Structure formats: C-alpha cells, structure tokens
Amino acid sequence: MPTSNLDSPTSDPGWENQRPKQIPISLSADFEESFSIRMRSSTTHFVAAIGHLVVAYSLPDFTLLYSSRHEQEVATLAIHNETIVFATRDCIIHARDLVTSECIQISGINPREFLVDPRGWFYVYVLKPEWADIGKDVSMKDVVWPEEPLILIWTQFGSGFEIWRLPVPRKGTPNTVNISQNRNPFLVRHIRCEKHSITCLAARGQTALTGSTDHTVRIWDLTSGRCKLVLIGHWGRALGSIDLPLAVSFVSFDQRRAFSGSWDGTIRIWDLHTGECLHILSSNVIFKSVSPSFLVYFPVYGKLHVWNSVVGQDVFQMDEVPPNLFYHDERKLLTVSTSGITEVRDISNGRLFKRLGCASGAMDLLCEGNLCIVLVRRDKKLFFEVWNLGVEDELDETRYHAPAKADLDTLVNEVEERHVGHPVVKTASFDRP
Secondary structure (H helix, E strand, O other), rough: OOHHHHEEEEEHHHHHHOOOOOEEEOOOOOOOOOOOEEEEEEOEEEEEEEEEEEEEEEOOOOOOOEEEEOOOOEEEEEEEEOOEEEEEEEEEEEEOOOOEEEEEEEEEOOOHOOOOOOOOOOEEEOOOEEEEOOOOEEEOOOOOOOOOOOOEEEEEEOEEEEEEOOOOOOOOOOOOOOOOOOOOEEEEEEEEEEOOOOEEEEOOOOEEEEEOOOOOOEEOOOOEEEEEEEEOOOEOOOOOOOOOOOOEEEEEOOOEEEEEEEEEOOOEEEOOOOOOOEEEEEEEOOOOOOOOOOEEEEOOOOOOEEEEOOOOEEEEEOOOOOOOOEEEOOOOEEEEOOOOEEEEEOOOOOOOEEEEEEEOEEEEEEEHHHHHHHHEEOOOEEEEEEOOOOOOHHHHHHHOOOOOOOHHHHHHHHHHOOOOOOOOOOOOOOOOO
C-alpha cells in the first residue's frame, strides 16, 4: 500500500461531502439476476448495455436519449461520436445515430462463414482516423488512415477478423440490410489467420495486435492485411499442468511498445517495431489496462500495481481493489475498493487526491473527462452514480508533467540501455516450470 502520507487528500476536504448524481435505470419485471455489463463513452455521449437493455445519455447533463430492451442479450458495444454500434447474440448488428434517431439493422450473418462463436459472442472495435505511422516511407507523409471511421469485427476462437466501414444511419437510406442476400456493402477487408485462433484484439490507426491460442502475439498492417511480426515468448502450458494449452488473454500497444498478458501468469512488454521482449511482469489476473506511460495490472486478485513503462518499474500498489473496478489515464487512477471506498489518486506517485465516499454495490465504472460513472446495484435497484471529479486542471498544477517527445525518447533509450541483459522485472513470487 502507499505510505500513510499518500492517504491524505491534497484538495479541499469539504469536496468529499458532495453527493453523486443518481440516474435510475428502469428494469423490466423479469430482469435477470446475473447479466453482462458494457459501458462506453465519447466526449458527448454515454451508452451502456446491461443484459438485454441498451441505454444512452447525452453528456454532461445525462439526458436520456435512447432506451431499448432486446430479445437477445447484447454481446458487444461501441461508440464513435454520436453513433453507437452494438450486436445481440442472434448475430444482428444495430447502428444508431443518437442525434437524429436514425438506425440500421444488419442481419443475415452466417456464424460459420463469419467465424462467429455459435453462442453469438462477437466483438466490435471502432477504428478512428489517425495520422499514419510513415516509418521510412516518406510517400506516406501527411496521410491519415483510415480516411473514415471503420469497425473491426472478430470473435473469440475465430480464425480471422473483418474490417467494415462504420454503418452510419442516414435519412433516406434503408434501415435494414441483409448481407446473406446481397454483397456486404460495409466490408473493406477480411483478414484470415492461418493455423491459430484469435483470443483477443487491439487496434489503432493502421495497426492491429492479436493474441491467439498458440500463445503468440501477431502485429498486423491493416492497410495491406499483412502480418508484420509474430511475437514468441509466452509459455504454452500452465504451472503444474502437462496438458493444458494456454492462450494470450490481453493485448494492447502504444507508439513504441506492445503489451500482452497470458494465462501463463505473465505480462510481456515488447518493442513494437523489432519484436524484442523488453520486460516480463508476473500477473495471474486477466484484467489489465495501459496508457502511454502506465500499465495497471494485478499480480494476484485484489492487489493493484501501477508500473511506469517509461522508467521500467513499479510506482506503487494498492490492496483490496477488485480488478474490474478501476480506471486510469495519464493523470489519474480511480478505484473502488472491496468495501466501496472510491478514491482518485495521482497515478505518477499514488498520492491520494480525492476520496469520493462509499459506492457500495459497485459493479462497473467508467470515466469520461472529469465525470466518473459507476454502475451500482443496491437494494435490488440498478442505477448510475455520476461524480464530477473536477481534478483535471488541479492535477496538472500539482503533479508530474509528461516530458516532451524528444525528452521522452532520450529517457526511454536510457532506460532500455540500463535493462540490456536484464529484461525481467519480478514484482511477485513466480517460478517458471
């Protein structure tokens, strides 16, 4: 745990007496006792899928814009600006414009042809336009890719993924599309994986990472559909097991590094461009999160660690934090403890900034700007608790500032030089079989 001097709020303690805004969720009489939860946001909208129910609100006022209960459970959810895209377990994709209320339903997806898990669990990932990583190709200078928003569609244990144009509902266009009867008008490219199945995926710009059942990580060029690198290092067997193959369960990346976690109990940090393994961390919990300078992970259940990927070491740790009840970015770490205590900390050093109070019954949380949204179940009622953190500017005035790119590159090079021949960082007891 951070030392005691880190547990004193640095802001006005009177702030802690504020109460969150509560947004009730209307539930049907037959609402399930157990259900999946997916929460997403853009700068202007918040959307949540709770079992069969989808609700959407405007931000920051939280005006309800859309509420719909579907016959099948929602399997995946994504948002881009005012457009939400979600899919239900009957393999129907829904796209809705939250401003105009125009919508499209895409049906006719064949689970076998589309490589969808027969249970209907497939995933939609929004790919936003970004400046291309030109590398040595000067012909790519000032190129944005993709030129328009795309979506990646994939399924666990499928042998490929597809790139679609984002279905944007417009007035005067058909609101139903059956792709079994017509050529798929949204399809841009199908990327097939040979001799392995995908277990996780992350994408940004022209790059995608996939983890697979053969315990490797692959780096893909989405503009060509070509696999650029195969990262080998995760082990194929569990500790104490002689017959259990292990899959990669988590992938992410930034401009310089790729991150992967596996059921072999490790997180590996790779050079995104050369494929060299730079560090190995011990983690037996699947939940992990990455920002450009920080990795949050759990060596064991309930013990949260913050690792600084620039200097290559742990910054601080916290106990009694469920692995699904935290959020972080480059400035702050927000956690809800097992007892419901909700806190905001400076992620660079662990110093407590604000203590929000008790969010007993918390099930999930998400932050957008200075808003913290916690899904709470209490007394058989479901509602969102919305806190206005108001910490962005204050944190900037009191804490570490990210170095300029030139300084960051120098620091990264120095760190990597210090770790030559010593790529393993042990943060928990772990023995290789």
